[in-house]
Amino acid sequence: SVKPLSEDELAVGLECNYAPFNWTQLDDSNGAIEIKGGGGFCGGYDVEIAKKIAEGLGRKLVIVKIEWDGLIPAVNAEKIDAVIAGMSPTEERKISVDFSDPYYESDLVIVVKADSEYAKATSIQDFKDAKITAQLNTFHYTVIDQIEGVKKQTAMESFPAMIVALSSEKIDGYISERPGAISAMASNPEFTFVSFEEGKGFVASPEDVAVAVAIKKGNPNISAINEILGKISKEDRQAIMDNAVKTQPALGE
Amino acid sequence: MPTSFFEWVAFFVNKYGLFFIQGAGTTIFIASIGTIAGFAIGLAVAVVRTIPVEENDSLARKLFYKFVRFIFVAYIEIFRGTPMIVQAMVIYYGSAELWGLDMSPMVAALFIVSINTGAYMAEIARGGIISIDKGQYEAAQSIGMTHSQTMVNIILPQAIRNILPSIGNEFVVNIKDTSVLNVISVTELFFMSKSAAGTYMRYFEVFFITCLIYFVLTFSVTRLLLFVERKLEGPDSFVIHGSQTVPQAVIKGGRE
Amino acid sequence: MPTSFFEWVAFFVNKYGLFFIQGAGTTIFIASIGTIAGFAIGLAVAVVRTIPVEENDSLARKLFYKFVRFIFVAYIEIFRGTPMIVQAMVIYYGSAELWGLDMSPMVAALFIVSINTGAYMAEIARGGIISIDKGQYEAAQSIGMTHSQTMVNIILPQAIRNILPSIGNEFVVNIKDTSVLNVISVTELFFMSKSAAGTYMRYFEVFFITCLIYFVLTFSVTRLLLFVERKLEGPDSFVIHGSQTVPQAVIKGGRE
Amino acid sequence: MSNPVLTVSHLKKTFGENIVLKDIDFFANEKDVVSIIGASGSGKSTLLRCINQLEKPTSGDILFHDKNIQDSGFSLSNYRAKVGMVFQSFNLFNNLSVLQNCVVGQMKVLGRDRKEAEQRAMDILSKVGMDQYISAKPRQISGGQKQRVAIARALAMDPEILLFDEPTSALDPEMVGEVLNVMTSLAKTGLTMLVVTHEMDFARDVSNRIIFMDAGVILEDSTPEEIFNHPKNERTRMFLNRSIRNT
């Protein structure tokens, strides 16, 4: 009954404030796309992937900026065609929307203050007694339980909020994916992040560390999208991510 | 890259200044329309709710008013009682999903803010109306004015002055509450700030700027309303017309 | 897994019921304390702001009042004019970073909500005070009451009744505004809902439950305030004491 | 001219259990000027308020030209436009200037255009000596000035009946004379008036009938001569005696 979305366009929803997956900038440099309805240009890893999908489907890419909580309702109400916003295809989310194959996989790190004792940690168990948190509604928050004796703090709404909490030392560290940690370090030189070798880090199911495209349940385009994503090799992905990390505004100029 | 707080602030102002202004424009636009429309809705609801039902009215009429009042109370309670973010999502996404209604985000935003403000304004207006001396109402009735004539010509002009401070509150709240509209992809000031903050992962600097802008907006609104308040109080002096003792005199009277 | 809307609702109630209730408890606790404290602050500010400065007051006194008024206006404008989320972060994290103050989130929350509400209440109270006939103030002055005696005994009791509807608004707003406090890791109702909703990406079902809870909370508050409003209006009848024409009579008078 | 303009029968008004009007019966014919006198608290204001339907009577009927004003079909608005009222506490519209106070009803209720309404208002305001103050707000004028504006506001509506609640209480004696002159000349034009008053001279000299109320009942309803010279009731006699002693 819903007015069919334009066949010529692919409307993609994201927040444009989760660097390096997506961010807001002022011009179309580095391949950023103008946000629908004004408000600047959106660039980042997600946008590069979205471009490839749009191209593959033969449609014009339209970037719609929506708050996180509005993304899934928007795709279900067919206000947008897809969510490409660094969203992980968790079991629970799969009940509400369909997910494509993953288009990125990353590892989990802990962002800490560079001058703190935890900066030298090598295993997650070194964070015993540390005050650790993560973003609300992400699996990041659940993996904290894998640290024995950790002081798990209340989850937080956003990365910037966690950054403030960390710099005021209300927390000792927060869980992030590697690209996000790089961004945070870029503009907050007093931060560093701790990454872990195989076996010493967090155990996470592949779909948790992966991010995928969300579309409305039953949308037939899923196979076409998967086919396009399949053509982007692991090396290509890493190259795109490296480029995104390099060109994100926080590191630019 | 900037290093100190103020360098960062300057950096953001340079880089995102235009967007902040754009966002502030959207914010003030939605807040203004929403407050004005909400004010009108609130007054209308309060006026209808205060229609006296007389004992000798016909049963049909009594039932009708009972029903209308119930509807209004339900409206107020529901729209005050639920978060605007939920109202926004239900109205914008829900209407699309259920009835295939294709509102633009801006239209939805204006609608939501107005109807939401209206619920609060209805209560504020009621407070204003009960604050006016009953004698004013009776005097208007005694020369044959209807309820709505009385309200429009006598009661509301006096009530509005008393509730202006609360209307100011509502306006200020609306300026800030538009931020929840990001969820239906309206890009206003707060969302702009979030983008800037998220892109650079700097919170305090960006929100320092945002707060300044908010502050300037709300401060101007407050001053404007204070000006209106003074205007509504009327001039301090009046002109004595064609005084017989002092012919042609234009004398002014004042008040404390 | 559930399939229909109401199955989902039931699912969430089962799974998260306890959390919802816990969250609602926190919410109503913060909102109540915040509103009451904010009300007290607002009244105090409005009372001080309405102290008349006489021409024959000493210069020091005049300057002092000017200064106090300026402080209060600044307080109102700043706390109304900036988003509570920012206030929360600055006060909670800022105080930790700058002065190493280690407030618990709940203490910070109560403080922030109170001080924020106080700024709005100050304006509401001002509206209430100007709505009272000047004659009431003059009569109290004429028997030698001081400004504060006049306010406490005569003006405020009348003003409060007129502003109760707006106070209701504030309370309702506070119930909903506590949601921004999750930024300082206070876990209230809205945060609970977001966790539940975000985990399963079912917004409408979860928010349906949340809205119901909000609605019940705000509705009870509204009814309570309406009850207070009636009480403040006073009884409809009075007792005639030791009438001489009808000895021992206890006759009641009423009003329309 | 055979039927009364206004008939009040078995009127009763209670507030809670306090019976303020007990069983009031009276009528007013065209051109009647009826003074209502009686002690403070005897129910005079309440009676006027019932007639104008600002209080709903507990029981009893009020007929205007033989039509029951409490019938559901009856248009109160029309009725009130024809029945003017001057309140004991004036109740001027605080948001309007003196002139607008006298204009707003004419325009909204009678549908007169602004020019006509202002003309009429000016006429009457100058009769009561308030034409200089037309742009003042109620809070800027004195008690006596308010009272005159209140009278002008009622007169501007060209009513059939006028209900006055102590129309000269705030006036200086000079002004009383002038206002009473206005009222007397109005009476001559066929206006029916019910006047609650404490001015015994007015009651005696201007009105053609006096009603004496006490504790919610009408004790006497008769011509001035009758009441002043041969009061039927002991209470009336006492009241008048003391009044005359003091006045």
Next chain:
Amino acid sequence: MSNPVLTVSHLKKTFGENIVLKDIDFFANEKDVVSIIGASGSGKSTLLRCINQLEKPTSGDILFHDKNIQDSGFSLSNYRAKVGMVFQSFNLFNNLSVLQNCVVGQMKVLGRDRKEAEQRAMDILSKVGMDQYISAKPRQISGGQKQRVAIARALAMDPEILLFDEPTSALDPEMVGEVLNVMTSLAKTGLTMLVVTHEMDFARDVSNRIIFMDAGVILEDSTPEEIFNHPKNERTRMFLNRSIRNT
């Protein structure tokens, strides 16, 4: 007893450019009962309000027992407790019952305890015939009843001077008599009174001095005999003539 209780000198009050009081000079000695008469709008209420500092005079001095009440060291609160005021529009405290209206000032300003204050209030309320209504709220009583409570409220403070603004305007003649009796007996106890009134009989019979005001100036200030029998001023003669013709 040599020095006046109250001295007003060169008092001027303007509202905007409207000069309401021009150059008022007068004094009141202990036990003086001064009637202030004059046309509506002549500035009588404004004068009382200036004396009680509810309006700030534009210029001029007001001395109370030789102390300038506008000096910065002067305690207005104490002064006002000693200078009672009965308002033309009563201004009863709407949120308080009749009894509380008369009690609150005694307790808060004079520091009396509740029992004493209620006793005193009851005494005075019964003097003005309002003891039956002690639990009523102002909106539940009639105009005349309000006026009596307003008088009782002022008296309960045991003031040294009382300023009355038309204290009998809403009273029936019977009541006027009683209230005037109360006032007369108060005068005997040494209370100083300034009474704005339109009751020429009161002015003549109770007061020992009459001030006639016209358009913001005092035209005459003399004994009643003097004023009623040999008015110096043409305007006074006219006013009194008309007053007497009407009363």
